[in-house]
Amino acid sequence: MKKVLLLGDSIRQNYQEYVREKLSGTAEVFYPDDNGRFCAFTLRYLHDYVRIFTENDHKNFDVVHFNFGLWDVLRLSNENRTFTSEKEYADLLVRLCDRIRFLCPAAKLIFALTTSVVEPGFAPGESVGKRCNEDIIRFNDIARQILKERADAINDLWTISINLPDTARSDGVHFGTALGIEKLGGKVAESILDCLG
Numbered sequence: 001m002k003k004v005l006l007l008g009d010s011i012r013q014n015y016q017e018y019v020r021e022k023l024s025g026t027a028e029v030f031y032p033d034d035n036g037r038f039c040a041f042t043l044r045y046l047h048d049y050v051r052i053f054t055e056n057d058h059k060n061f062d063v064v065h066f067n068f069g070l071w072d073v074l075r076l077s078n079e080n081r082t083f084t085s086e087k088e089y090a091d092l093l094v095r096l097c098d099r100i101r102f103l104c105p106a107a108k109l110i111f112a113l114t115t116s117v118v119e120p121g122f123a124p125g126e127s128v129g130k131r132c133n134e135d136i137i138r139f140n141d142i143a144r145q146i147l148k149e150r151a152d153a154i155n156d157l158w159t160i161s162i163n164l165p166d167t168a169r170s171d172g173v174h175f176g177t178a179l180g181i182e183k184l185g186g187k188v189a190e191s192i193l194d195c196l197g
Contacts, residue, residue, distance in 0.1 A: 002027040002196055003060050005104070007049065008036050008067035011115055011157070011184070014176045018185030023192065027062070038071035038084060039092035043099060050103045061107040063195050064100050065188060067157065068093075069114030069143070070173060073135040077128060082135055089139055090146050097150040108152040108195045112188065113140045115161035118172040131173065155191040157184055 004027045006016050013035060020029040030053040036042040042049075053060070072084035084092070093111075100109055120130030140158050147154060160183055161175065168183060170176030175184050 002062040003053075004029045004063045004065065004192055005050070005053065005061045005107070006031040006065050006188075007042060007046075008065075008112065009038075009070050010035050010174060011070065011112075012036070012067055014170075014174055015181050015185035015188055018181045019189050019192070022185065022189035027192065027196065030061075036066075036068065039068045039089065039096060040084070041071075042066075042068065043092060043096055046096070046099050047103060061104040063110060063192050064104055064107045065110040065112065065155065065192055066096070066100070067112035067114065067155075068096070069136060069139050070117075070131065073114070073131055073139055075129045075132065075135070077130070079129075082139075083129075086138065086142055090142050093143060093146045094150065097147065109150070110153045110155050110191050110195055111143060111147045111151045112155040112191075113143060113158040115157050115173075115175065115184070118166075118169065120172070153191060153195055155188060157187060160184060160187050 006012055006029060016031045023029055032049045072082060072089055074083040076083065097109060114136045116133050116136060117131045119132055144154060164180060164183055168175050168177055168180035
């Protein structure tokens with residue numbers, strides 16, 4: 001049976017079980033318990049995530065589907081800039097792709113674009129900061145440019161998210177409702193199946 005690894009932030013955590021169920025019988029779906037947060041965090045811990053599931057057989061995964069952006073675009077309340085700069089984001093996406101290919105050389109890579117927020121976006125406490133769709137659009141454009149030749153596919157979760165009704169949202173950032181999970185998870189499962197052929 002094919003093997004799939006899901007990586008990413010809390011958006012991934014919302015749809016991961018749904019994707020596992022949708023691909024049941026076609027692929028085994030794995031994901032870390034941990035929230036992957038921002039690009040640099042997952043880059044640091046990627047080898048641990050892969051090792052947990054492959055038991056040192058790095059050729060196990062057929063597809064790695066990953067998303068990062070919502071933590072990277074966060075604007076801390078005392079700063080007028082994103083947590084990760086645009087240049088850092090571009091560099092980190094390249095490093096993530098290279099690292100995934102190093103650890104999982106047989107895997108096809110799918111990057112999911114960052115989903116929209118209801119501004120100012122959910123943050124754990126008012127003093128933390130905000131997220132802006134304008135930043136997300138810009139970071140998604142960077143991802144498209146950087147990954148068009150490095151990833152095997154781009155999964156456009158941004159477009160899915162902006163066309164969903166507010167009832168699909170569980171807060172200003174997440175799509176933790178049944179509808180949100182079905183729509184995002186369905187698109188993820190479809191993207192993986194396309195890559196698996």
